[in-house]
Amino acid sequence: MSNQNKEKNESDVTEELTRVNDNIWDIPTSHAYGMNVPGRLFLSEKLMGTIDKETVNQVANVAMLPGILDYSMAMPDVHLGYGFTIGGVAAFDEEEGVISPGGVGFDINCGVRLMKTNLLKEDATPHMKILTENLFKKIPSGVGSKGEFKVTDTELTEAFLHGSQWAVEAGYGIESDTKNCESYGFMEGGNPDTVGTKARKRGRPQFGTLGSGNHFLEIQYVDKIYDPVAAAAYGLEEGQVTVMIHCGSRGAGHQICTDHLQTLNQAVKKYKINVPDMQLACAPAKSKEAQDYFDAMKCGANYAWANRQIIMHWTREVFEQFYGKDTDALGMELLYDVAHNVAKYETHEVDGKKQDVYVHRKGATRAFPAGHPEVPQQYRDVGQPVLIPGSMGTPSFVLKGGPNSMSLSFGSACHGAGRLMGRGKAKGSMNGEAIQEELARQGITVRAEKASVIAEEAPSVYKNSDDVVDVVDSLGIAQKVARLIPIGVIKG
DNA sequence: ATGTGC
Numbered sequence: 001m002s003n004q005n006k007e008k009n010e011s012d013v014t015e016e017l018t019r020v021n022d023n024i025w026d027i028p029t030s031h032a033y034g035m036n037v038p039g040r041l042f043l044s045e046k047l048m049g050t051i052d053k054e055t056v057n058q059v060a061n062v063a064m065l066p067g068i069l070d071y072s073m074a075m076p077d078v079h080l081g082y083g084f085t086i087g088g089v090a091a092f093d094e095e096e097g098v099i100s101p102g103g104v105g106f107d108i109n110c111g112v113r114l115m116k117t118n119l120l121k122e123d124a125t126p127h128m129k130i131l132t133e134n135l136f137k138k139i140p141s142g143v144g145s146k147g148e149f150k151v152t153d154t155e156l157t158e159a160f161l162h163g164s165q166w167a168v169e170a171g172y173g174i175e176s177d178t179k180n181c182e183s184y185g186f187m188e189g190g191n192p193d194t195v196g197t198k199a200r201k202r203g204r205p206q207f208g209t210l211g212s213g214n215h216f217l218e219i220q221y222v223d224k225i226y227d228p229v230a231a232a233a234y235g236l237e238e239g240q241v242t243v244m245i246h247c248g249s250r251g252a253g254h255q256i257c258t259d260h261l262q263t264l265n266q267a268v269k270k271y272k273i274n275v276p277d278m279q280l281a282c283a284p285a286k287s288k289e290a291q292d293y294f295d296a297m298k299c300g301a302n303y304a305w306a307n308r309q310i311i312m313h314w315t316r317e318v319f320e321q322f323y324g325k326d327t328d329a330l331g332m333e334l335l336y337d338v339a340h341n342v343a344k345y346e347t348h349e350v351d352g353k354k355q356d357v358y359v360h361r362k363g364a365t366r367a368f369p370a371g372h373p374e375v376p377q378q379y380r381d382v383g384q385p386v387l388i389p390g391s392m393g394t395p396s397f398v399l400k401g402g403p404n405s406m407s408l409s410f411g412s413a414c415h416g417a418g419r420l421m422g423r424g425k426a427k428g429s430m431n432g433e434a435i436q437e438e439l440a441r442q443g444i445t446v447r448a449e450k451a452s453v454i455a456e457e458a459p460s461v462y463k464n465s466d467d468v469v470d471v472v473d474s475l476g477i478a479q480k481v482a483r484l485i486p487i488g489v490i491k492g
Numbered sequence: 493a494t495g496t497g498c
Contacts, residue, residue: 107494211494
């Protein structure tokens, strides 16, 4: 696209928006016929240049769904997605509203966990080649990857029901792991009967695999502390080595989404719901169709939590073997684990009244503030850890749920840098090997299944994560605690 | 994101 065209597009975007303040832009209901509420974009002026008309229209489309509350919202990492944007937050009334798989995404409970160690940067950097190689061998990655690790059908059912609680009980972890996890590692009420045989068949051999695309396992170090009090509560210090795991529910979640989209396509007709785009297929929240999807989604979410738990367990084994010390001696404790593709039934204040709503977070992270009862006890005084992975080779951030998240965004923040360029285009225009060499010069060892993944995930095809994080920080939605710099990356 | 596209 020429610069001139780009500028034209940008001005076209803001023309139809109402600026509320430095970081909030509203899409008035006059933008399109049928909007029940306005849209709301959390974007700085700089990031406004990263979005296009189509993205604004997707946010507006979601505002047309029945029973949507307050605003159809978009976080600063927003970009085009299936029906709903990635970076979208939408809450629905349980009586008037709907549940939609498009508002969750295909990769149910794609998410991030952060494991601490008591190693220092200097303990790890000289060994990055061998550590990344060992991790790469231990943790299967890539599209369609399967491991030697096998679960039985009964174990799969247990995982669908109990997530990482099951994984820890089965021996893949320690007790504190589930304590330091969003929803304590599982969503209550998953119903394996709503998960089809195909999803089971795809999910079984993929347990304990990383996947591909933007999923990664990364060895990092803390290079900056912004908030010493919160950092102390989280157990983070400058120079400390951490391990971040970013992955989801693999083929299982994907198939659950695909299967239920079919049912919900029918439901749109059955319940005569006016949807501007069939990718927004949904059903009334209390209908059997919606609840069946929701119960299957919980199984997908639980699968993902168990998956990240198992991968962390193997990471510990690799570190234990390499350093000749056990998990306890190496301080390999889970800091936290967040879902960033999920719908949750939560209590929020709407128009001054408390009510139970279905919050859809698609490419958005829960960010509950200090004092919220769902923040684990040990973090309750500072707020929930909000983990924001960078794109490959760029910094990740630890934030804390901010004081304004409940009033501004149904307790939600951004989830990452956000793509600027589509996968296909990136694959065509980027050179994976060259990027790998450049990252090596920056002191980052990347071990990947194939070079094309590195091209797809090149840092330059993403927004700048600092810019994204600064918006939620300025708004008091989630506030910066620490910055993490990668030194070793495993990619599918 | 994905047993990777019409």
